[in-house]
Amino acid sequence: MNTKSHTQYYMHMAANKNEKPIKRYVNKGAWTTEEDQKLAEYIEIHGAKRWKAVAVKAGLNRCEKSCRLRWLNYLRPNIKRGKFTDQEEDLIIRLHRLLGNRWSLIAGRLPGRTDNDIKNYWNSHLCKKIKHERTSSSSVTQEIGSQISIEHADISKERSYSKGSEGDSMDNSFNVNEFFNFSNEGSSNLEWISKFLELDDDLVGISENYSVPFLGEVDKFNVFYS
DNA sequence: AACGAAGTCAACCGCTAATTT
DNA sequence: GAAATTAGCGGTTGACTTCGT
Numbered sequence: 565m566n567t568k569s570h571t572q573y574y575m576h577m578a579a580n581k582n583e584k585p586i587k588r589y590v591n592k593g594a595w596t597t598e599e600d601q602k603l604a605e606y607i608e609i610h611g612a613k614r615w616k617a618v619a620v621k622a623g624l625n626r627c628e629k630s631c632r633l634r635w636l637n638y639l640r641p642n643i644k645r646g647k648f649t650d651q652e653e654d655l656i657i658r659l660h661r662l663l664g665n666r667w668s669l670i671a672g673r674l675p676g677r678t679d680n681d682i683k684n685y686w687n688s689h690l691c692k693k694i695k696h697e698r699t700s701s702s703s704v705t706q707e708i709g710s711q712i713s714i715e716h717a718d719i720s721k722e723r724s725y726s727k728g729s730e731g732d733s734m735d736n737s738f739n740v741n742e743f744f745n746f747s748n749e750g751s752s753n754l755e756w757i758s759k760f761l762e763l764d765d766d767l768v769g770i771s772e773n774y775s776v777p778f779l780g781e782v783d784k785f786n787v788f789y790s
Numbered sequence: 791a792a793c794g795a796a797g798t799c800a801a802c803c804g805c806t807a808a809t810t811t
Numbered sequence: 812g813a814a815a816t817t818a819g820c821g822g823t824t825g826a827c828t829t830c831g832t
Binding site for chain 3: 801804806810
């Protein structure tokens with residue numbers, strides 16, 4: 565569904581650095597079916613890389629970022645659309661509890677879902693749902709909730725640190741990115757990770773004395789494998 | 791039926807990390 | 812090793828839809 569209206573602006577574009585940039589009209593806003601078709605056809609032949617070249621050579625008056633995003637979030641094969649299942653919803657909540665707003669990592673555990681989808685779904689549905697559940701639960705649970713929020717803040721901070729200088733801010737060797745990188749594994753880990761995350765609720769209490777960001781994950785990991 | 795508020799979600803933006811030259 | 816380019820991420824925006832009055 566194309567929702568945003570079309571606008572155009574000028575931009576200097578070239579397919580590569582050897583080509584002299586030409587001042588072109590660049591479309592912004594909703595993609596048309598014609599543009600989708602052009603992009604899909606080009607990528608089918610040349611692959612989803614070199615987005616600057618894609619934008620120019622596919623005959624699309626779009627910037628490279630726009631092309632990449634359209635492909636990843638909409639045109640890419642095996643994109644799952646429509647309502648999130650209860651299992652998916654539960655998994656997102658649990659993963660978010662562990663990872664915070666690391667949408668691409670969360671999306672990596674939900675085959676066919678994009679980070680943008682999950683982020684939108686979280687912001688429009690799950691965020692409120694969780695808020696509601698927290699306010700209607702006991703004071704003890706609320707306390708745990710605030711503990712989780714503190715952990716989230718730490719994880720977010722850690723994310724920006726780890727981007728800049730890996731390892732500087734954290735002495736323990738646990739790497740959450742590696743832990744949640746299953747690219748070398750088989751197709752779906754939905755089941756085992758769901759089982760793993762089931763432990764999460766029970767383990768929140770154990771994390772009361774955490775002082776180091778991510779130590780929570782380390783302990784949960786160790787408990788799971790011990 | 792009309793209208794404003796709230797919700798949804800595709801797309802954009804700014805930034806950083808990774809890769810290439 | 813430095814600079815330039817490319818890829819990827821999360822936050823935010825805004826057009827459109829739905830809901831409530």
